[in-house]
Amino acid sequence: MISWVVPYPTPEGKTHNQALDDLSKLLLAQGYEKDVPYCVECEMYVSLPEMMPVQKVFHVILDSDRPASCFLIPDKDQSISITAEKSMMGFLSKLSKIFKTSPGKTGNLEVRGQTFLYRDFCVRAGILSYGGVIKGVIVEAELRSCSILITAVELMKEFMSTFMPTPMDTVPSYISSKPNILGAMYSPLETIHQYYDIFASVRAGRSLVSR
C-alpha cells in the first residue's frame, strides 16, 4: 500500500471543522463507505541536560491503524527512524530519567478523523490540533493494491484530484525530497514521515497550506 498525506486547504470564510464536514459529505456522496475513526499522535521526547550534554530530541508517533507498532523519528538525522513494537513505550517510560516528554510545549500534536473506504482506496480525513488548538485539516489517501510508489504517482494524483478543491499536480514534499523511495517497496514508515513533516511545520509555526 502507498499513502500520500497532504494538508487540505480550508476555503475562505469557513472553519476547519466545516471544511472537514464538507469533505466527508463529498466523499460519502461519491460512494465511499464510512469506516472506523482514526488517530495519529505525535509526542516529543527531550533529553535532560544533566544526563546528556548535547540535547537530543526525538518524536514518537502512534498510528491507530497500526495498533501494534510505534514509530520513533529523531529530530536531526531522520534516516535512522525506527519502527518498533508498542512495548517500546514501556521501555521509554523506564528511561524517564534521561528522556522526558517536552513539558514546555503545550500538549501533543494529533490528527483525529474518520476513515473512508472505496474499493482499493482508503481516505482518512482528520483535524490536526496542536495542544487543543485546531490548526487545519489533513487528508491521507491510501492505495492498497500497490506497493511501488513510482508506478502509482499519476494514479494518485488523479485520485486525489477527485476530492481536493484544486487539482493535485505535485507530489507531497517528503516524497519529492526523497527520490530513492520512489522505486523501492513502500513502507508504512514513509507515511509516518509525511505526517511528521506536517507536524514539524506546525511546530515551527509555518502555515500548513503553502498555496
Place this chain on the structure above:
Amino acid sequence: MVGDREEPSSSPAGLGSPAVRNSGRRDSANIRVTVECPLQPQISEITFDGQEIHQPPISRGERLYRNACKINFLEEDVEDGEEDELVSFGVAGGRPKETRVQRPDPGQIVWSLDSVRNKLRSAHMEVAILTDILALSKERKYMRVESAVSDPVESKPHFNMHIKKKAAQSVSVLFAEAANRLKRSAADTQKGDNDYHHALINLRDQWRLKKTGANVTGDLGYRTVGSALKAAGQFEIRKNEDNSEKPLNVVIVGDLSGECAVQIDIAFDHVRSPQKDYIDELRTHDMWSKVITADTPWHRQLTAAQNCLYLRELTMMLSAEAVNLPSSLSPIVFGDEVHYTSLFGHTVRVKLQHVPESEMSRTKSTARYPHNFNESTWSESRIVEMVMQMIMLTRMRDLSNPDIPIPACGPLGLKNFRRKMSIQARDRRVWKIPVTPERSLSTELLELSHNLLLRKRILKFLDELVGPDLTIIIHDTSTLTSWKYCLIKLSFHTPGFDFYDRTNCAFEIHSGEARFCTRNSVHQLSVGDDMECHLLYVEMVRHHSTVMQFLLKSHRFEIIQYNASYGFYELKEAPVSISVANALSYAITIVAKSSDERWLVKVVCSLCYVYRVYVASLTAPPNPTNAVRNKDFVPPNPIFREVDLNSIVGGDTRAKKSSMVISALASLPQHSKLLRKQGAEQETKLRRPAPAWTRWETVV
C-alpha cells in the same frame, strides 16, 4: 731519581706545545715545571666572513673519560707513574710550577682513583661478557648444544624405527586408556538413564519444561502459534519413588490421555447399490509420533496427549470455519463432529474420536475405535493424515514465526501478532483477517475427500470396462506426485494380439473436479449418476476395430474402408443419463475378398454392453460401375447381424473370436463359396486334435 725521570716525563708534559718544554729547560734541571697555556677556546671553524666558531670546552666527565683511557689498569704498581699521572690527570692543570707544592695528598688521589678504576673494571667486564654473549648468540659458535653433546651420529634405520615404535606404543597406550575411560563414562550415563535427573534431562531435550517452586511443569500446547486452547496442555512431572524402572511420572492436566483420531466418513444420503463401494472411512491417528525419537513411556504419553490436543485444535478450527463456509456445503456442527454436504450429494463427516485410557482396555475388541483400526487402515488414511499435517503446518507457519519449532516441542518463538504486525507495521485490517476463506481448512479437507472419492470411483468404473478381451492398464501417478493432483493414464491391450494400444486418454483429478483429457479435448466429468466419458468409448471402438482388422487381414481379407462415427452430435442433444446407455460410438470396417462382394464389420461400444460386433454383407450392383472397380463402393443401408461374443468365456480368445466372426460372416445370405469353405476349414481346425509329437512320450 728525578733526573732519571726527566726524559720520559717530558713526553707527556710536552705534548701540548714545544714552548713549554723550552721554558722547563731554562730553569733548573731538578725542578720540573709544567706550564700550560691558559685555556683557550678551540676554534673549530672559520667562516668566510671571518667569524670564528668555537668548540665548546670539554666537560668534566669527558675529560675524566679521556684520561681514564690512558690508565694502564694492568699495572698494579703505580708508584712510579704517579706524578705523571697526576700531571696528565690535570688536577693541577693550568697552574704554574709553583702550585705543584700545594698539590693534594697522593694517597687520597689513589683512593679516589681506585674506586673509579673498580667501577670501570666492572663495567669493562660487563661489556666484555655482553659482547661474548652477543657473539655467541649471533654466530652460535660455541653454544651449539647438540654438537657439544655428541658427535654427529650416522643414521641407523633400525634404531630410528625402534624409537618411533616405542613412541607410537606409548601414544597407543594413552589412547586406549582414554577410550576405556570414555566407555566407562558412557556406560555410567546409560546406567543413569533410570535416574530421575537423567530422565529429566532427556525429557528436557524434547519438551519444554520449567521449574515452578518445587515442581517441574511443562507445556504441550500450541498457544504461541495461535492456538485457541489457551489453558490446555499443562503437565507436571513427579518423581516416582516406588518404581526404579520408571523414575518419572507425568501428570497431564485435562482429559488428554488415551488415543485420539480424526475420522472422516464419506457417505451418500441416497444410498444405491453400486455406490456402496465408495462409502469409506478415512482415519488418522497419532500425527506427530514420528517427530519424537525417544521411546520411553512418558514420551509416548506426552506425544499421545499432544496429538489429542492437536486434533482437538483441528476440530475446533473446523467448527469455527463452518460458520463462514458457503451455504451450499451446509455445514452442521455437533460437538466434536462436523458434517458437510458435498457437491455430489454425499455427506462428509469429520469426527473427533477420543478413547480415554480408562476405556481402552475395555473396548479393545471392538473395531469402532481408532486404536484398533491402525493395522487395517485404508491406504488413503495415511494420505489424509499427511495432508492434514501439511495443512496444519502451513497454517501454523502463517500464524507464527517463520522458523517454526517442531510442533511436538511445543510453544516457542515470538507471538504471531508481535512478529507480523509490529516490526512490519502492518495495517489493522491485515491483522483482522488471518485466514482467507479460499484456503480454509475445511475446504481443503473437502477437496481432499472429493479427490479421493473421484479417484476411487474412476478406478471402479475402469474396472467395469475391463473384459476378457480388453485389459486396461492404468498408470496412476497420484501417490508419487501429490495428493492435490491425480493423473490416471490408460493403455489398452487385448490378449492374444501383439500390439499394445497406448491411448491419449487420461483422467485428471484436480481440486475436487475430474476431467477426461485426450489430445484434442478436455471433458469435465460429472460424477453424479454415470460416468460420462464418451471419449473413452471412442478410444475403445478404435482399439476393437483395430483388433478386428488384424483378424480379418490374417484371413486374407482386404480392408477397403474404415468409417468411424463417434456420435458426438447425438450425444449433445440427448440427456446425460440416456446418452451413456445409448451412446453409439461405432466404427465400420468394410472388407472385400473379390471386387463384387462387400462385408461390413461394425464395432459398437457403450457402458451397458462393453462392446459388440455386428456383421452385414452386400453384393455389388449387377453392372459394375467405376466405384466398384476403384473399390470405393459403399453398400447402402446394410442389415447388421450381431456376433454373439458373450459366449466366449475363456481359453484362446483370439482364435475363438476370429472363428466366430468368420462363421458369422459365412452365415450371411450373400456369401461366396470361398468364404463358406474357409469358415468350414476354420471349424475343422479348431476341432483338430493336437499333433502327436507334442505328447510327452514321443519327446522322451
